[in-house]
Amino acid sequence: MSSELSLNINIKEPRWDQGTFMGRAQHFFMVTDPRNVLLSSETLEEARVIVENYRAGVVKPGLTEDELWRAKYVYDSAFHPDTGEKMFVIGRMSAQVPMNMTITGCMLTFYRTTPAVVFWQWVNQSFNAVVNYTNRSGDAPMTLNQLGAAYVSATSGAVVTALGLKSLAKRLPPIVSRFVPFAAVAAANCINIPFMRQRELKYGIPVMDENGNRLGESANAAKQAIAQVVVSRIGMAVPAMAIPPVIMNALEKRAFLKVNSLQMNVLTFSSCAPISSLVFATPLCCALFPQKSSMSVSGLEADLQEQIRQTSPQTTTVYFNKGL
Template identity: 50%
Template sequence: MSLSSKQPPDLVPSPVNDISQLRWDQATFLGRLNHFSRITDPRLLLKSRRDVGAAQHLYHLAKEGHVPRGTTQTQLYHAQTLYHSAVHPDSDGIMHPMGRMSAQVPFGMVITGILLALYKTTPQVMFAQFINQTFNAFVNYTNRNAKSQTTNQQIGISYVGAMTGAVGVSVIANKLVKGAPPLVGRFVPFLAVATANCINIPMMRQGEISNGVIVLDKDGHQLGESKKAAAKGITQVCLSRITMAVPGMLLSPVIMERLERYKFFRRGLVFSTGIQTLLCGISLIVMVPVGCALFPQTSSIQVANLEKPLRDKIQHSSPSTKVVYFNKGL
């Protein structure tokens, strides 16, 4: 709700002209990297729901152009960071901490360590993928385009499909690499994770594929729903998630293979898993913001590339609009 023209005495003009505009240019990779390196910071998980609510309130006040007296620009930018880290851009609801991108490093490093340690037998693979896909399903649901409805049935199908795909790929791949050097077998978990992402994300967001996502003009006016925009956004999210996993799941096995030549590092599964987990954590600290920054969160698509009915509608109602925008999710 807009503030009245006569502001209460405790509110003053915001020191930031437009808080909805991010500090870094989101049209460039470096600008997005700066933004995501801050909103994926694991330390933000230590903020309470009350802290997030306060940041959300301050952010909305600043959008209206007024803030409490004494509010500094630094405080506003901190509120902006916490808002974008913990509040969904579509629904404006506070997201569950485990589903936020700031949870990717602490949760992701543990899960990746488990995946890289438990890959040799079918029971190990099933247990590791159960943990991995449960986490992935939660993250994918939390970061979906919230304007597209997802049913419990779709969530269940997505979960089962990703589990089946990941376990199936792992079991088959393990059989194929039995005669190969041990290092080759260590790459099987990455293949399983990449496959699962390509199953889990589209299935979790199949409502967007079936019904389309809302596309907007540059001024934020809704123009309709597009399945092609949904497909583009989901493809970008799949590529981003796979990119996040590449160094940790491909370089860590190589490093561990070298380290395990020394007796000091051959102290059993728990020790080696701990070392791998640490390596994965270091990788994810860098790669989570890199993966998120690969594509703008507010993605775009040429009107000429939309479905014909929607394209015709836009050309009739807004002939000057050549590009439309949508939230691709994370």
């Protein structure tokens, strides 16, 4: 019976306390679960209907609380939190682990030649551009011209950075060249994310009071949100790209691993996945900062501060979706 399930469950917020790291980690383990990317359109649509109906006060007969939360996390894994639109499949956070394992393995394996560096950095930054756009904060659309300009700027800047680091590494010890992919990815994240979210930096992102009432748009909030996302993304790359180079450099010195380049490439690629632990790195790094980020009203633009003082004088802290 519909009355069996309370209508007081707040599914607008995560199931676990987002004020603690462990609570955020539990939340993101659900959101980034790679199995979610395999769900059918019918399953996603069913979850959407359950969630939207529950928010409207309509409960599916026989629905349990666990089933409701499961539907909520299936919904969150595929639909944008601000626009409600279904996200492009490879841009979803549930696609991060399988996509990053493949791309990272290739970047660590094929790092010696310039064409390989250019190709795999382009592939990686194209993927990142899709993820950054898909998981942007706010609900304002980007035009095709804006999106195209952002994509070209982000990917070309990242590739140029990778080539510059590769050139510099030639003068340094061999092990340093193994860190070029990680350094390039870290630097590229600092370029790619702001470029793909440049509209937020220019026009701001929605900020709300504690009850979810929209108070305006803030570019200062966008700067904080994007900085937090950059830190999280760099952190995700550490297990996959900063640890394997040290291990592989040590193994290559052993006589039993002095094999032809093809065998070495296969070994490097196959060792990347278990060492990287991307299944854990992705949700744990997403959990570094709350998804519903906050800042003091005094940190906002002067005109927005004045607007909030007039319309909501009791508000001292504003909240916003930082994106992923």
